[in-house]
Amino acid sequence: MALQLTINGISIGAIYALIAVGFAVVFNIMRFSNFAHGGMISACAFISFFFQRAFDPPPPFFVTVLFSAVCGMGIALLIDTLGYRRIRLKNSPKIYYFLMSLTFAILIEQILTVFFGTDIYGFPSVFKSQTFEIGSMIFKTMNIVILAVSVVILVALVWMINKTKIGLAIRAVAINADTSRLMGINSSVIVTVIFIIAGVLAGVSGVFLGVQYGVFPSVGPSMMLKGFIASIIGGLGSLSGAIFAALALGLIEMFLTFFIGATEATVILFGIMLAFLFIRPQGIMGIIVEDKA
Amino acid sequence: MTEQILKTHNLSKAFGGVCAVKDFNMEINAGRIRGIIGPNGAGKTTIFNLLSRIYKEDEGTIEFAGQDVTSKSQIEVARMGLSRTFQNTRLFVGLNVLDNVKVALDHDGKYSLFSALFKLPFRNKQERMIKEKAMSCLELLNLDEFAKLSPSNLSYGYQRRVEIARALANDPKVLMLDEPAAGLNPEETSMLMDFIKDIQAKYPNLAILVIEHRMELIMNLCDHIYVQDSGLTIAEGTPAEIQSNPKVLAAYLGEEE
Amino acid sequence: MSAYQTGLIVQISITIMTVVAVFAMTGLAGMFSLGQAAYMAVGAYVTFVLSRFLDIPYPITGIISILISILLSWIIAVPTLKLRRDYFALITVGFSQMILALVLLFEDFTRGSIGFSKIPRMDNLLLVSLVGLALIIFWIRNLKYSRFGRMCIALKNDEIAARSFGIDVYHLKIKIYVLASAIASFAGILMALRNRVITPDSFGWAQSAEMQIFLFFGGTNSLTGAILSAGGLKLLPEFVRDVTLFGVSMQEYRTIIYAILIIIVINFRPQGILGEKEINFKWLKNLYRRFKQSILKKNESYD
Amino acid sequence: MNILDITGLRVWYDKIEAIHCVDLKFEEGKITAIIGSNGAGKTTIINAISGMVKRDGQLFYKGKLLTDKSHKVVREGIIQVPEGRRVFAGLTTEENLLLGAYSLENRKEISGLLQQQYALFPRLEERKKQDAGTLSGGEQQMLAIARGLMAKPQVLMLDEPSLGLAPIITNDVFNKITTIREQGITVILVEQNAKKSLSICDHAYVIENGHVVMEGSGDELLHNEKVAHAYLSTTVDEIE
Amino acid sequence: QGEPAEVAEEVEEVAEEVGEEAEEVAEEVAEEVEEVVEEEVEDLEPIVIGSIQDLSGPASIPGQANAWGAEYAVQVINENGGINGRMLEIITLDCKNDLNEGINAYRKLVDEHEVTAIIGPPLSNPASGWVELSEEDQVPIVGHFMDEVCTTDPDTGEAYPYMFLAEPSCSSQSFAIAKFAMEELGLTKFATLYNTGNAFAVAHAKPFMEYVVDNGGEVVGEETFTWADTDYSAQALKIVQAAPEAVFLSDYVNQAALAYDFLRDAGYEGVILGANTLALPFPDLVKNEVYDLYYLQNYDMLNPEAGGYELFTTHMEDVGTDYPKSNAGFGWDAVQVLVAAMRKAEDPTNGPELRDLLEQTDGVELAERTITIDPATHRPSNMGMYIADYDENMQIRILTYIEP
Ligand SMILES: Nc1ncnc2c1ncn2[C@@H]1O[C@H](COP(=O)(O)OP(=O)(O)OP(=O)(O)O)[C@@H](O)[C@H]1O
Ligand SMILES: Nc1ncnc2c1ncn2[C@@H]1O[C@H](COP(=O)(O)OP(=O)(O)OP(=O)(O)O)[C@@H](O)[C@H]1O
């Protein structure tokens, strides 16, 4: 039983991880919690659902994923233009990004609700069999795919941010956009790149969540809080920390729910979180830098 | 009268492999001005950070006003009367110049949260006193005309002055200045020098510790100088001794023109 | 005044109260909390559940509930306020989820998701909430212009520098957070009295986020801005209720209109409607003075 | 020949005019110093050239109108070493240097430049893996200058490069500035240390309250009674 | 000859006389008519009722269908002459499934529009805020908030005087499916899986378990989750371990579909029972095969023989959806109950009188069946539920009708 629970925990953790990474990219670089991410996921879920349904026979799954990623990119650009660009130009404090993202989260969810209602739309299943068994263990096919995808995305992102020139530019802009301009970096473009990455991740998550949980306006937001928690517990400034924290969160939640109960788990999870931050305030992967006066 | 106010014994601090301060011994008496000089990265600012308890030392002790303060926090030593300025100006941009100075007096403002919330007469009286004190401090530095301005609208030189005014407001026992003349032109530097002398005259019991790279200032003001290099004290003595010390010339001053 | 209008006024005073408390916490001291609605829940539930099951009049249990909120916020603040700012937001989100989970867990007392109803009627609720609101605004205004307000702004700007002036950043933050939470729980009690029923849905993190949005909309550094925006934005959906555009009723689009309005303001006036400014009545005084002078002058010319 | 020709430059902060219709010329391959007291507007002029503040007026670079997009100005070869260091805290020393070479493509060239800077400032090589935010003030200043040089500038604008440097290093930096000139790089030098900067520059402007109040060769100004009084706090006799 | 002139004179005289009389008559008639007309004009002023529905927010799909049903009912009633000649006017306001909004909407209807009565929303959250208010203002509320707590005091069991339910309540629905499972399917071991944060789900699951225990069955598992959860696999595993014969799902369709999939994925192969939320489009939402699924239905919606057929098809055409919504029927039904009472009333705008008449509701014709309200609980006493499943083409198939 413990083994099956572990498998299930890792599966849900993989979904948290996918969201946490999308969240952490923006958080680690722009230093604000992008609450609009959840809304973007929902929007992409809807778009890919209607895309899938527009063709008969439906296009192959990866085409839908690709299409959704492109749409995520478009939505991210749109939000950036309408919401974040001016904040950036005016050099306003980070907190305004956060606020803007909260507002966009509300807006997207409302628009989806008004136009599509709160009923859910079912994505046709992608795989012939939902689950496969190894021994007595049951695996969910989709979860394995999601886990693989999030690991691949993570590795690609970590590589890009730490090893490439554009990654270096991204980090520089995050620290000080003005000084970056003096290095010849077009800081506006770089920030847009960050949002595009987040948008692509939202697009991919949108399809996966849609397939997994159905398509409805709050499908993204309902998962986002967990991604938020994971990305922060994982350690500020660390993408890999986010993925570990997401997996840990999934596992702990699974075991707590099984042995104690779902409602109680929320309470205990909060206690664990508090204790964890108390013991390790820098998060799983973060490092503490002493402030210099 | 020459009471020892601040004293360190074998103070050391390393960052990773870098030894920023090693076995630093220093003492300063009330009413005196001492300087710390040394090449960049010698550990001067680190000494200030250790003294003001922003950093925790690896080894050694600090004695301040007759007490061992090694285990005390930044806040506690600040309240005991150890005041400082920063190498990069750190004014509170959300407050105007006057309020910046008031803040230095606020921690031991006598009125409670309760009387603040209800705006009791006692609070008003205290506020008036705080304001008077802050204003007199600004007047001393000829800053009174800027009282209502936001510090970000002041040029760098004036910002430095506001910092000093703020550090002085609370009648400290020790004032530590980290490169006060950085960014000032020679004219202003000499004004600053006069001004520090004024302070000394006005607060006869104040001990001042200065870090500076501007030799005219250090040599003019200080009666005793420590020279740091790579964490170690390579020389100490009066300005005249230091100026002619070959080690100091080689490591720090270079050939004087 | 119809009961509809007084009900709205009570609701708006409750909102303003919470936003003013958030102003002290976020605007002055720079703590970004997404859990203030949870303290409203604590205030509402503890007051009326205790009152019913122990048969104590609710003004007394109300005080107990505020004390419990103070205790809770203190417990939350002590470990978290030592950490970086981002963690604080996270912990408060977690806290609000935990409180709602507790409401569901103690279903026998709280009636869980169905809601705790039959809250007694309070006849002078309007008066109580207006007086409460006035008092709270008076407090927070005084706070802003006291040494505590200055210290808060200092620590929001630069914690290290604040510390080096002997400002006990940590304990100051705790004090302000506790104060804000106590106010929130008082507002929660009033809200229960207005609605006559308490359901867990009214206290999610979305409600807390709304308070922050109101605050920033008006201007983080402006108390009057916070008050005006809280009042205005809360009323907006009620006004839009009756509006029809191109033959379409705006009822369904209320939230969308509201969100777009906020986006416009953050875009074009990022410092909030009022920014740093406070509205005061100096101009009125000046006007009066000028008026008096002109009369005096006239009188003189008659002489 | 003038590499940079500025006429009628004006800059506003909100509604306050900080620079009032200033004309400046910078000769190719020479050091031009700008001196003036605190708040005179020196930094503002530099920022106006880099496109970091909104400006009015005509700026000709190599005979062509200069763009006002700061990242494009950098690609033209006009590099600013900003006042107050402004290194990227959170990135290592080496990463900071690499950022300086952001507009260059050739990897070999970049690593060559890196070695050059390390040779110029050996202290930086010792600290290359350290978080730049924790460098000492002077180390940060060295890093800022080295970072500027990484971009292979044609015009290098140094804003108070000696700020917070030890005397020995200050001397060093001024020596290096003359070396930089010898490489054919045009230098615009903003300094509080007027004496030093006047003694190495070819031409100098004195700025007061956003106006040019005086200009001339370094020597001329150094021997000007007014300048000596206002900026050197000495008299001409003492200099001699 | 002179004759014609005489005749003419005579005629004139007669005409004058007639004219006078005619004038008198005409005046009299006119007066009478005026009186009558005056009376009628007074009568023609419409009766205003309110309708508070979830036009937006999380429950907007059922809410909008409800609103449609109520408005359509009013339209039909007016077309057929209104209430004893008086027209009915309905004002619909949004409550976003939010308590505060619900109270504002209520206050606006009562204080500003001075409505006589209110048709309530499908969910209980906003409605629970009106329990005391309606009594204070004497405004009867007829709704479809199926939780018992909206109509009766949970502590004393007494009915709230002004709250009326026009549909079977949550518990009577749960009893119906429990009865079906135990009597028709012969099952005894049950489990539940529901969202403790959802009042609707809780109000179903608790009575279901009570019924099972009271009738000699056994509840082997009670698993829960909250709004914050999206993964129920741990709960599903526990249920599989407990090995019940049937699991009852009582959430909204989103969560119910997820729960169904998690159960099947975990290897559960037994019977699954569901609330009325498991109607279409449920089969489209689940990924596993749908089998051994029985759920509740209020109406036999797609049966042309059944009374509500026309209503439901009109609704589907009108709003352009493929799925019939029982909520359209709820809105309709509530108006029927209210109107029946108004027809009997001396003054159909008098709250207390309406209240008394509503309590005596007996055999009022609804979309499909008739309703009789129990004065002790203010809930219908005669309404049962259909049990349905899905056929091979995933079409709703009504299996049986369970009497209350
Ligand atoms: N928080 C820290 N982490 C790592 N290294 C540090 C930290 N703070 C200081 N250092 C290192 O310790 C050494 C001493 O630094 P410090 O700031 O004390 O120098 P300084 O004497 O003030 O120099 P300057 O005159 O240039 O300001 C430097 O090499 C610096 O890089
Ligand atoms: N961001 C700003 N907003 C408003 N005013 C500013 C701003 N930056 C500079 N100023 C004002 O513009 C004027 C010129 O400033 P600038 O920084 O160019 O002076 P500077 O000559 O570089 O002085 P310093 O030697 O102190 O660096 C000053 O009066 C200053 O107060």
Ligand SMILES: [Mg+2]
């Ligand atoms: Mg230093």
Ligand SMILES: [Mg+2]
């Ligand atoms: Mg400058």
